[in-house]
Amino acid sequence: MKKAVLVDYYYCTGCHTCEIACAVSHDLPTEQAGVVLNHIGPWESSRGPWQDDYLPFWTKNCDLCQGGQAAHDGTPMCVHHCQAQCIKMGEVDELARELAERPNQALYLIEA
Amino acid sequence: MEKEFKTIEHERPWRYQTDDGLTVTRGSAWSGPGCHLGCGVLMYTDEEGRLVKVEGDPENPFNKGRLCVRCLDVMEAVYHEDRLTKPLKRAREDRGKDTWEEITWDEAYDLIESAFKRIREESGPEAIAFFQGTGRDIAPWITRYAWSFGSPNNVFGMSGNSCYGPRVSGSMAVTGSFWVGDYSQQFVDRYDDPAWKCPECIVVWGNNPLVTNSDGLYGHWIIDCMKRGAQLIVIDPRRIWLANRAAIYLPVRPGTDTALALAILHVIIEEDLYDHEFVECWCYGFDELAAAVKDWTPERAEEVCWCPAEDIRAAARMIAQADGCVNQWGVAVDMQKRAVSSGHAIIDIFAITGNIDNPGGNICPDYILMYFNGWGREFLDPEKRAARIGDDKYPMVANAYSKAMFDSVVEAIDTGEPHQMRAAWLQTVNTLVNSAPDPAYVVRAMRKLEFVAAIDLFMTPTIMALADVVLPVASFPERQGIRIGDGVQRAETINRAVNRIGEGIDVRSDMQVNMELGQRFRPEAYPWERVEDMFSAIFEETGKSFEEVRDQAPVYLPFEYHKYKTGKLRADGQPGFNTSTGRIELWSTYYNLLGLDPLPTFKEPVHSPVSTPDEFAEYPVVLTTGARNWSQFHSEHRQVPRMRALHPYPTVRVNQALADQFGVVDGDWVWLRNQYGRCKRKVLVDPGMMDGVASTDHGWWMPELGGTEEEGLFGAFEYNCNMLFKFDPGESGFGCDYKCMLCTIDKCAPEEAGIVATVKGDGIRKAVAMADLHEAPETVIL
Numbered sequence: 001m002k003k004a005v006l007v008d009y010y011y012c013t014g015c016h017t018c019e020i021a022c023a024v025s026h027d028l029p030t031e032q033a034g035v036v037l038n039h040i041g042p043w044e045s046s047r048g049p050w051q052d053d054y055l056p057f058w059t060k061n062c063d064l065c066q067g068g069q070a071a072h073d074g075t076p077m078c079v080h081h082c083q084a085q086c087i088k089m090g091e092v093d094e095l096a097r098e099l100a101e102r103p104n105q106a107l108y109l110i111e112a
Numbered sequence: 113m114e115k116e117f118k119t120i121e122h123e124r125p126w127r128y129q130t131d132d133g134l135t136v137t138r139g140s141a142w143s144g145p146g147c148h149l150g151c152g153v154l155m156y157t158d159e160e161g162r163l164v165k166v167e168g169d170p171e172n173p174f175n176k177g178r179l180c181v182r183c184l185d186v187m188e189a190v191y192h193e194d195r196l197t198k199p200l201k202r203a204r205e206d207r208g209k210d211t212w213e214e215i216t217w218d219e220a221y222d223l224i225e226s227a228f229k230r231i232r233e234e235s236g237p238e239a240i241a242f243f244q245g246t247g248r249d250i251a252p253w254i255t256r257y258a259w260s261f262g263s264p265n266n267v268f269g270m271s272g273n274s275c276y277g278p279r280v281s282g283s284m285a286v287t288g289s290f291w292v293g294d295y296s297q298q299f300v301d302r303y304d305d306p307a308w309k310c311p312e313c314i315v316v317w318g319n320n321p322l323v324t325n326s327d328g329l330y331g332h333w334i335i336d337c338m339k340r341g342a343q344l345i346v347i348d349p350r351r352i353w354l355a356n357r358a359a360i361y362l363p364v365r366p367g368t369d370t371a372l373a374l375a376i377l378h379v380i381i382e383e384d385l386y387d388h389e390f391v392e393c394w395c396y397g398f399d400e401l402a403a404a405v406k407d408w409t410p411e412r413a414e415e416v417c418w419c420p421a422e423d424i425r426a427a428a429r430m431i432a433q434a435d436g437c438v439n440q441w442g443v444a445v446d447m448q449k450r451a452v453s454s455g456h457a458i459i460d461i462f463a464i465t466g467n468i469d470n471p472g473g474n475i476c477p478d479y480i481l482m483y484f485n486g487w488g489r490e491f492l493d494p495e496k497r498a499a500r501i502g503d504d505k506y507p508m509v510a511n512a513y514s515k516a517m518f519d520s521v522v523e524a525i526d527t528g529e530p531h532q533m534r535a536a537w538l539q540t541v542n543t544l545v546n547s548a549p550d551p552a553y554v555v556r557a558m559r560k561l562e563f564v565a566a567i568d569l570f571m572t573p574t575i576m577a578l579a580d581v582v583l584p585v586a587s588f589p590e591r592q593g594i595r596i597g598d599g600v601q602r603a604e605t606i607n608r609a610v611n612r613i614g615e616g617i618d619v620r621s622d623m624q625v626n627m628e629l630g631q632r633f634r635p636e637a638y639p640w641e642r643v644e645d646m647f648s649a650i651f652e653e654t655g656k657s658f659e660e661v662r663d664q665a666p667v668y669l670p671f672e673y674h675k676y677k678t679g680k681l682r683a684d685g686q687p688g689f690n691t692s693t694g695r696i697e698l699w700s701t702y703y704n705l706l707g708l709d710p711l712p713t714f715k716e717p718v719h720s721p722v723s724t725p726d727e728f729a730e731y732p733v734v735l736t737t738g739a740r741n742w743s744q745f746h747s748e749h750r751q752v753p754r755m756r757a758l759h760p761y762p763t764v765r766v767n768q769a770l771a772d773q774f775g776v777v778d779g780d781w782v783w784l785r786n787q788y789g790r791c792k793r794k795v796l797v798d799p800g801m802m803d804g805v806a807s808t809d810h811g812w813w814m815p816e817l818g819g820t821e822e823e824g825l826f827g828a829f830e831y832n833c834n835m836l837f838k839f840d841p842g843e844s845g846f847g848c849d850y851k852c853m854l855c856t857i858d859k860c861a862p863e864e865a866g867i868v869a870t871v872k873g874d875g876i877r878k879a880v881a882m883a884d885l886h887e888a889p890e891t892v893i894l
Binding site: 011014025041 | 136177179180799
């Protein structure tokens with residue numbers, strides 16, 4: 001199975017929960033992270049609407065919570081706690097189908 | 113008829129073991145440390161009993177497994193090396209000095225008991241003021257403690273009670289109830305409940321609800337509703353993230369919300385978009401309101417609010433046409449001197465569009481304990497209550513509020529009028545850096561008190577400056593409690609997951625301390641042996657004990673819409689609203705009686721480009737304070753490494769034009785300054801800020817800096833935005849212009865800039881990683 005993460009970044013509010021859920025459960029020092037939140041914006045785009053998106057990025061520290069850090073139901077800590085519920089982790093083909101359904105999403109292949 | 117309470121059928125008991133030897137304790141994260149909400153959590157402890165992990169509880173309908181950074185990282189706060197873990201005392205003449213001496217709980221209790229009893233005997237119980245911090249899990253407890261002691265002077269340390277109180281009291285005054293947005297939070301099955309409908313429109317007015325957490329609102333419910341089709345209108349001087357997802361964004365000059373609301377009312381009435389049936393049957397004074405808003409065209413409001421008239425018109429139409437429109441208002445409505453009028457004007461919008469007590473609109477929660485009114489009123493002598501400080505001057509607070517005026521209490525402490533104040537009790541409150549205007553004056557005044565006792569998690573600037581005895585309070589994983597807060601109440605228990613006694617640490621909860629000391633002051637007010645018995649007494653109405661609620665929590669109260677049609681809003685059982693006319697009072701008989709404006713009216717803020725043009729020439733920036741941050745709740749979390757790393761410094765947001773005007777760039781250290789004082793901030797250039805407006809965050813102190821008065825009380829004055837404010841409450845007793853002040857911006861001199869803040873125990877941000885990239889990266893010398 002090829003494991004992937006799908007982020008519906010239209011709804012990502014930039015709450016940092018994924019970063020901290022990961023950092024705490026993996027006991028990472030503050031200069032490292034398994035997930036890094038990026039903020040792209042805000043600025044007024046030349047096309048009119050404002051550019052203001054957050055997008056989490058999974059770093060090489062990410063082990064998909066395979067070392068016993070997962071939440072009690074087996075989901076990785078970042079997915080379990082995402083306040084906007086805009087992160088999914090699963091099989092890449094399935095998530096790729098979801099990706100095609102609407103814009104403002106990003107798909108990461110974590111484990112090939 | 114018996115009320116039918118709904119409960120949760122959990123898969124597991126409230127405490128269980130995992131396969132890998134951990135113990136899981138289910139409970140509510142009602143704080144501190146943390147916020148107003150009380151999310152459902154699963155707390156994991158290891159074989160040594162140490163808290164190792166906190167997860168959101170998916171079985172709790174409130175947060176459905178989600179959890180924010182502060183609770184995920186609560187271990188860092190619980191086990192922080194700076195936690196207060198022993199009672200301390202210090203000589204009165206040593207206030208401001210680090211000469212604390214560890215004492216036992218018994219000795220601390222004896223000191224407090226003898227001082228308080230002596231003063232009560234000599235000067236009456238009213239000579240002692242009881243301070244509380246923001247309404248988390250202390251509000252009911254402190255009222256009973258103060259009132260059963262005999263003092264009516266329990267206080268929230270903010271000029272004009274400018275947080276939540278104005279909205280609640282104003283709403284009670286004109287509608288008879290308090291209303292919150294309908295996000296399905298009253299139903300066990302939430303969004304799937306057939307009675308619920310998704311709001312078509314949510315008006316986010318003067319708050320950043322994803323980040324803040326008032327009125328029982330879990331902010332991300334707004335995201336849940338957006339996914340289900342809700343549209344947004346966002347009203348804020350800063351283009352917050354929600355504004356960039358909104359159908360309509362209305363930038364508004366701070367302090368002019370009332371003008372904007374009057375213009376929205378104007379459009380709805382002029383264009384005949386209001387709900388005729390609701391207005392005719394259930395509102396009072398419509399013609400007077402219509403006449404009052406006749407001249408409030410959107411064009412007039414544009415001049416006042418700096419907001420495009422056409423957008424005001426569009427917003428008014430969208431509100432009126434929505435089937436279910438939520439009033440998601442926040443403290444910006446409270447933090448202006450004319451808070452009562454702003455609240456009244458905004459409520460009127462939702463009233464005349466029929467968005468009261470309706471699915472997808474605004475709902476009236478039932479209560480287990482009327483949180484807002486306090487607990488234990490029967491123990492307070494009515495004569496003492498009538499003589500409460502400040503009530504002679506502020507009619508609405510006198511009539512409708514469970515707390516004495518902070519403004520008047522500080523004045524009494526300073527001047528001895530109307531009577532001498534001799535002592536204070538400070539309960540999980542960091543007034544000096546959070547909420548008090550003119551903090552240097554507050555220190556000078558409160559130094560006159562002959563005895564001050566405090567209880568808190570950490571040594572704060574407030575305690576360092578003022579207290580003689582300090583008690584160490586338990587954090588939520590360390591204590592028993594109940595969750596019955598603001599917004600839609602549900603009965604839940606806060607369950608101790610960690611017992612520190614084995615480590616030789618005896619920290620006690622606010623409620624345990626109130627009960628134990630209360631039993632010394634007024635035994636009949638505390639007839640319970642255990643705190644759990646006290647909690648069961650509060651839950652009595654549900655027919656469930658503390659232990660039963662613990663198994664079944666959250667317990668949901670019965671709920672129905674349209675209670676005004678069935679007589680369930682009024683004690684007499686008659687249809688209508690709980691006001692003297694039985695209707696929502698667009699023209700308020702109550703305000704009229706108190707000598708306040710019966711109709712909402714706009715007045716400029718005390719200091720503004722319009723009301724004080726000369727001052728504006730010297731201080732050409734409109735300043736709004738109180739911006740919220742994800743990782744810091746008011747003045748908490750400044751010493752918690754991961755939380756501090758997410759937001760290491762106090763910031764001031766300005767747009768590029770304003771930065772250019774003062775010759776500053778992103779990341780510069782500056783002073784915000786006006787005629788009253790100044791505070792230090794780091795510039796954050798945000799293209800989403802309105803022209804001419806600066807926004808800053810509050811609650812700042814630097815636990816890593818020297819704490820003694822000589823060293824600056826942990827930076828309590830240097831980084832405190834309330835240095836730019838004076839006590840100046842509204843005539844009703846509600847509101848103060850915390851969100852609409854004038855200032856200028858001075859670049860710090862080189863020797864003042866570059867002050868490096870570090871957090872004990874760990875480095876703060878060493879790389880850009882984990883930081884909000886928009887916030888300027890900082891080089892930190894460790």
